Amino acid sequence: MHGTRPALRLFVLHHAGGSHLLYRHWPAGLPDIWDVRLLDAPGHGLFLDQPQIADAGALADHLLRVIDPEPGGSPYALFGHSMGGLLAYEITRRAAGRGLPLPVWIGVSARTAPQLAGLGNRYHQLSEAELRTRLKQLGGTPDAVLDEPDLWALFEPVIRADLRLVETWRPAPGTPALPVALSAYAGREDHAASPARMAGWEEHSEHFLGLHAFDGGHFYFQDDPGPLLRQIERDATTALAAAGAVRSS
Numbered sequence: 001m002h003g004t005r006p007a008l009r010l011f012v013l014h015h016a017g018g019s020h021l022l023y024r025h026w027p028a029g030l031p032d033i034w035d036v037r038l039l040d041a042p043g044h045g046l047f048l049d050q051p052q053i054a055d056a057g058a059l060a061d062h063l064l065r066v067i068d069p070e071p072g073g074s075p076y077a078l079f080g081h082s083m084g085g086l087l088a089y090e091i092t093r094r095a096a097g098r099g100l101p102l103p104v105w106i107g108v109s110a111r112t113a114p115q116l117a118g119l120g121n122r123y124h125q126l127s128e129a130e131l132r133t134r135l136k137q138l139g140g141t142p143d144a145v146l147d148e149p150d151l152w153a154l155f156e157p158v159i160r161a162d163l164r165l166v167e168t169w170r171p172a173p174g175t176p177a178l179p180v181a182l183s184a185y186a187g188r189e190d191h192a193a194s195p196a197r198m199a200g201w202e203e204h205s206e207h208f209l210g211l212h213a214f215d216g217g218h219f220y221f222q223d224d225p226g227p228l229l230r231q232i233e234r235d236a237t238t239a240l241a242a243a244g245a246v247r248s249s
Contacts, residue, residue, distance in 0.1 A: 004033075005074055006033060006034055006035035006074050007031070007033040007034060007074075007075075007240070008031075008033075008034045008035070008074065008075055008076065008077055008104070008236060008240055009034070009035045009037065009074050009075070009076040009077070010030065010034050010035070010036045010037065010076070010077045010078075010079060010232075010236065011037050011039055011063075011067055011076065011077070011078050011079070012026060012036065012037065012038045012039065012079050012080075012084070013039055013063070013078065013079065013080035013081070013083075013084030013085075013087050013088055014038075014039070014040065014041070014044065014045070014080075014081065014083070014084050015081045015082035015083050015084055015110075015140060015219075016082060016083040016159065016162035016163050016165070016166055017044075017135075017141060017155065017158055017159030017162050017163070018044065018045075018083075018140060018141075019040050019044045019045025019046075020038035020039065020040050020045050020046070021045060022140065022219075022222070023038050023081075024038065025225065026038070026225060026229060029225060029226065029229040030229055030232070030233060031233060035074070039063060039066060041053065041059060041062075041063070042059075042062065043158055043161075044158065052158060052161055052162075054161045054164065054165055055165065056086060056087065056090055056165050056166070056169045057090065057094075059087060059090075059165070060087055060090035060091045060093075060094055061094065063087060063091055064091050064094055064095060064100075067091070069095060069100050069101040069102075069103075070101065071101055073101065075103075075104045075240060075243060076101075076103050076104070077103045077104055077105040077106065077107070077236050077239070077240075078091060078092065078103050078105075078106045078107070079106070079107040079109070079232060080106075080107070080108060080109065080111070081109040081110055081111075082109065082110045082111055082166070082193070082218070083111075083162055083165065083166050084109075084111075085107075085108035085109055085110065085111030086111050086166060086169060088106045088107070088108060089106070089108065089111075089114065089178075089204070092106055092178050092180055093172070093175060093178065096178060096179065096180075102178075102179065102180050103180055104180070104181065104236075104239050104240050104242075104243040105180065105181045105182070105183070105209075105235065105236045105239035105240065106178075106180055106181075106182050106183075106205075107182075107183045107184075107185060107232055107235065107236070108182065108183070108184050108185070108198075108201055109184075109185040109186070109221075109228075110185070110186060110187060110190055110192070110193040110198075110218050110219075110220075111193055111198070112192075112193050112197040112198060112200075113197065113198060113199070113200030113201045113203070113204070114171040114175075114200075114204060115171070115200050115203070116197055116200065117169055117170050117171055122167055123163045123167065124160050124161075124163035124164040124167055128156065131156070131159070131160070132146050132152070135159070138192070138217070138218045138219065139217060139218060139219040139222060140218065140219040140222065141159070175204075177203065177204055177205055177206050178204060178205050178206065179206050179207075180205060180206070180207065181205065181207040181208075181209055181235075181238070181239035181242065181243075182201060182204065182205035182207065182208055182209065183208075183209040183210060183211075183212065183231075183232075183235040184198045184199075184201040184202075184208075184210070184211040184212070185211075185212050185213075185214065185228060185231070186198045186211065186212070186213050186214070186220075187213070187214055187215070187216040187217045187218060187219070187220030188213050188214065188215055188216070188220075189215070189216060189217045189220075190216075190217050190218045190220065191217075192218055193218065195211060195213045198211055199211055207239070207242070209235050209238065209239065210235075212231050214227060214228060
């Protein structure tokens, strides 16, 4: 960015039990005029030594303070995968309710639409062996964490608490559609958050930019994030241009 103000600040929000590490190569695959920031929730990644926040609303409040949107500042956007998608929605809902600057765009990946909350699986209640098997099937968790007893003992409570946060979350009743551009992304073979289970996101944005399906499962971008990153760039650029046109009109 060469010391100039970024065209966009993009905050990337990680999945349950995860951290910024899965997304560490993303900044290099996105425009260099963007400031791409990979956030870690407390108790994860760079903040592993901090107390975990086990409530979605409290975690969204914390991350909104980290993002710190300021009037007149650089435009910002949010992308969240799985748990991160839920948090992107909650952060935006809170910013709207408090009259704070809104993101110009949010991207929600592998997270079922809010109206389906409570209808999914209860992975946080599985036995240790069942949970490990399910995480292997989903992908996204390093084999070392699942196979080495000491690492599993460290990360299992973190993973389970995140899953409980996601699986017990319910949308606030009467929440209007967000006045923000929103894109949804799904893996065609993702049984937890299939394209059909994500289509309802259209109801939660006044400027829905579509549902984009990719080959693969829950972590459809893990082996090759390129197709997703190109779509993120297209969608966020479209939303940024529209927001600029509104400001200048």
